[in-house]
Amino acid sequence: MTAELALKAGRTLGNAHEVVVLGHDPRDNTRLLADAVAMGVRESGGTVHRLGTVASPAVSTGVRRLDGDIGIAVTAAPDPSEDVGLKLFDNDGSRLSWERQRHLVHHVNGATADLASWDDIGDERRWDDATEHHLDWLCEDRSSFDDTHVVVDVGGHSVDNVARTLERLGCTVDRLADSKTDRFPRRRVSPDENVCSTLRRTVAASDADFGVAHDADADRIVAIDELGNVIGGDTLLALFAKHTVETSNGDCRVAVPLESSRRIEEVVEEAGGEIVRTEMDGTPGSGPASTTEIVFGGEPSGVYHWPDESPCPDAALSAIRLARLVDDGQTLSEQAEHVEAYPLYFDSFSVDNTAQEMSRITEEARERFGDVQTDDGVFVDEGEAWFVVRPSRTEGDLRVTVEGTSMRRAKRLFERVTRLVTADQPTLVV
Structure with a gap:
């Protein structure tokens, strides 16, 4: 992401939307790129509301409060911080669908945007109360x-x-x-x-x-937890899902990606709920799950979403829910002990062309394995072990996840999948 590309994105968004709400995270590179986006929006005749340094969920709130057509949070990845992207929000505060994002990317990479005349450039306004609101x-x-x-x-x-x-x-x-x-x-x-x-x-x-x-x-x-241990993403996902289903009187659905542990499905079913598998790297509850009644969705990456409370994932809301989890029950370590973890392997492999590699892997997987599902990458369930291979939407990587009911089954399948994806030796991560 360069200032030139951010400027082009702003021009494209300004062409398509009259009112754009824009915020950025605290880093200097995101502030500079937000300036470029704002300039592009105004050049195309759009009005941009600048929120300054805010959490990305505050952009979601700002879009709704300011009657914006679209929201943009300019934010960097945790590591390395030079990896910067634009998080886009629809006018209802939800994350913009991947289909609409692909449409915008097509226009950014395509023809030159229509620019406003010198006397018809867009306005820039500031809203300094976004965080408080x-x-x-x-x-x-x-x-x-x-x-x-x-x-x-x-x-x-x-x-x-x-x-x-x-x-x-x-x-x-x-x-x-x-x-x-x-x-x-x-x-x-x-x-x-x-x-x-x-x-x-x-x-x-x-x-x-x-x-x-x-x-x-x-x-x-x-x-x-209170002992100083990290709660694994799958474990916390299971605890949140269980608590949400129980407080919703059961008989409801939880959205998780294919990569999440099968243990989550067992925990949710024991609580009286049902699992819906959806795409990774999207808003939990969107995609295939958007047509069902979802009370909670999440990913093992630490993204958690309660659609009835917020249109997008929010760390502050997740922290409130975590505090409620501890306040209503046992200590966090004791609750985590009840979620028995299955042996899980995962790794990422850099490739030159993710589309070509996924096409090759799909064909070879069909030759080597039985039932191969391709709704979101390549998914194979062999009963006692299962795996997912899928491309990252943000990097040139293929991500491999393997889980089994025993270490032996998980390791054996991981070695087979690794040979399918690359000649590199597998590494136990979890």
Whole structure:
């Protein structure tokens, strides 16, 4: 993402939408690119509302409050931070569908946008209350916590939504700001991965009920139990799903991607709910799940979504739900122990052309395995073990996930899938 490309994107969005709501995360490169997007929108005659440095869910709230046609959050990946992208929100605050995003990318890469005449350029307006309005909306009509102690890793973020939200609801919040060199997981949250190390040590040495870290644009979280252990993404997904189904009196649906553990399906069914498998890297509850009644959706990457409460994933809302989980039940470590983890392997493999490689892998998988599903990558279920191979939508990688009912079955299938994808030796990640 360069300023030139951001300018082209702004021109395209300004052509298609009259009112654009724009925010960015705290980093300098995102601020510069947001300036370029705003310039492009105005050159095309659109009006842009600048929110400044905000969490990306605040852009979602801003779109609805300002009657915007589209919202844009310019945000960088946790690692490496030079990987910057545009998160797009529809006029109802939900994440823009992949189909509409592909349509916009086609226009950005296609013909030159129509520019307004010199006396008809668009306006730029500022809305400095976006964060306060978002916090008010998050806390409205919610019951407070009486005796909940949380450590929040705010790192170097200027975005402090999670800590401020929990404080407003009565939690005792300790802020951790000296963790700038710690690593936040880029994708799947693994309990054995060396992430959020300062937060883990701090929680373990305190009397906090749990700890929580979030990324710079505050839509993903990592949870730390009271003992200082990372709660795996699949485990927290299962706990959230179980709690949501139980408080919804069962008989409801939860949306998770193919990559999520089969243990989640068992936990949800035990609680009286049903699992709907949907696409990865999209808004949980969208795609194939959008036509069903979804009470909760999430991904092992730390993205969690309650559609009845928010149109998009929000780290602050996830932290509220995490506090409620602990407040209503056992300690976080005790609850996590009830979610028995199946042996799981996953890895990413860089390729030159993801489309060509996926076409080859699909054909070879059909020759080597039985029933091959291709709704979102390549999916094969062999009963005692299953795997998914799919391309990343943000990088030139193929992602492989294998899970089995035993370590032996999972490892054996992972080795077979690795030989299918690449000649590299497999590495146990989880």
